Amino acid sequence: MNLGIEGKVALVTASSKGLGRASAEALAADGAKLVICARGGAALRDAEQAIAAMGADVLAIEADVTQPEQPARLVEATVERFGALDILVPNAGGPPPGRAADVDDQQFLDAINNNLLTSVRLVREALPHMRANGWGRICFITSSSIKQPIPTLTLSNSARTGLWAWAKTLADDVFDDGVTVNTACPGLHNTDRIRSLGTNVSGRVGDPADFGKVVAFLCSDAASFISGTAVLVDGAMSAGLF
Ligand code: NAP
Secondary structure: OOOOOOEEEEEEEOOHHHHHHHHHHHHHHHHOEEEEEEEHHHHHHHHHHHHOOOOOOOOEOOOOOOOOOOHHHHHHOOOOOOHHEEEOOOOOOOOOOOOOOOOHHHHHHHHHHHHHHHHHHHHHHHHHHHHOOOOOEEEEOOOHHHHOOOOEEHHHHHHHHHHHHHHHHHHHHHHOEEEEEEEEEEEOOOOOOOOOOHOOOOOOOOOOOHHHHHHHHHHOOOOOOOOOOOOEEOOOOOOOOO
């Protein structure tokens, strides 16, 4: 299927590994130009080389996306290099685990900054460029926890549902400008994050490459009438009906 994103400019944050990298690679495979970022240099160079080897135009930027000034810097660098920003995939590292009654104020504030405000900042910076072109795609990487809270991941459950409530509100505001707003919600995928949480994985685990293809579809021209939608990519893990 031709996704209709050849030549579009995509910024995928937190993308040297895991789901962010897989999303960047899937967008590159369909002809998008890519800006990727991460804090650590070596994995970022590796991702940059892999995406360039696919024949894509790619810019890699070392940045901690959770620092308040970095979203503006990333968007500015994207537009400076490629002259546009059409596709935004806000992503950041996940918060630490913790049971509901145990997380303290600082942990909450960090999670809200890293997994809610960072994405809001990225969108605020990117939107004027999308509106100017009458075309834009925003697809957050969140979690299946926005549909069914995960008992040990209080901070993730809380920050991501807050982000999605904000994004649902935004989706209606920007739809007539040609901008769609969606989220892909991972269940258990084979990444460093899942290994570091020591998650007890039994049964089939998701391949990040398959997750990336869902993100690429939601960011495609073909998905122009899909907005305000949270798509589970969890291999039937979540028990809820909706
Ligand atoms: P991962 O494999 O650990 O990869 C995280 C990527 O983000 C790395 O490239 C990392 O590079 C980068 N990163 C982390 N913090 C960053 C920061 N502050 N600024 C810039 N880059 C940063 O993680 P993942 O499994 O792909 O998870 C991605 C997101 O999806 C997380 O929020 C996670 O909680 C969520 N999620 C994942 C799953 C899953 O099954 N994997 C399930 C539900 C939700 P550096 O460390 O070098 O910066």
